[in-house]
Amino acid sequence: MRSTKITRGREFVLAIDHGEDFFDALEKFCTENEVRSGYIPTFVGGFRRARLVGTCGAMDNPEAPLWDAVEVQTLEVIGGGTLAWDTERDRLAPHIHVSAGLKEASADGRTSHLLAAEVQFITELLVVEIAAPALTRPRLGSLYDVPLLTFDKQG
Numbered sequence: 001m002r003s004t005k006i007t008r009g010r011e012f013v014l015a016i017d018h019g020e021d022f023f024d025a026l027e028k029f030c031t032e033n034e035v036r037s038g039y040i041p042t043f044v045g046g047f048r049r050a051r052l053v054g055t056c057g058a059m060d061n062p063e064a065p066l067w068d069a070v071e072v073q074t075l076e077v078i079g080g081g082t083l084a085w086d087t088e089r090d091r092l093a094p095h096i097h098v099s100a101g102l103k104e105a106s107a108d109g110r111t112s113h114l115l116a117a118e119v120q121f122i123t124e125l126l127v128v129e130i131a132a133p134a135l136t137r138p139r140l141g142s143l144y145d146v147p148l149l150t151f152d153k154q155g
Contacts, residue, residue: 004153009038009129015122022047022117027092029127030083037135038083038128040096045123047075050100052112065144069115075100076107077123079114084135084149093137093147 012033016025030036054070079098086093096114101107137147 002151004133004151006130007132009131010035011129012127014125014127016045016119016125018119018121019048020119022114022119022123023094025119026094026125030092033129035083035127035129036085036092037130037133039130040079040081040083040094040125040127042078042080043123043125044078045076046120047077047100047117047123048120049073050075050077050098050117051115052098052100052110053115054110054112065146070110072100072102072110074103074120075110076103077101077117081114082135082149083127084137086137086147088138095137095147095149 010033012029014026014029016022050072051069052072053066053068055066055068056070059066077098077100079096081094081096084093084095085091097112098114099109099111101109133152136150138150139145139147
């Protein structure tokens, strides 16, 4: 286990509009506002389509990360996540999870890591910047090359 005290920075409300790509809009917002570390305590909205980590088949190794994805459409979502910096690729590295109800399937639910999404109507986010410490997300080769959250310990 690792932990650190954070210093909160600015706080924002972000609305991603109909037809926008969720991750493109989030990255554009973070670039324009110079947000490199932070968290999204919650967001709500609709997605026309999304890709989530998942599979319909058996996993070869349940202890290893799953890199497969499932495509789902017409969703109502609630989610959250962290924003860190990928120093190897010099870009934002968000880690977002969602719980979603499939409208056309009696709101059957899916919960997983969000890989891609197109907004339907609107998605509303709260974004809290972390001023210190800097959050990074390097890949750990000894753990299936999974990008893991890291930070320097603060007082």
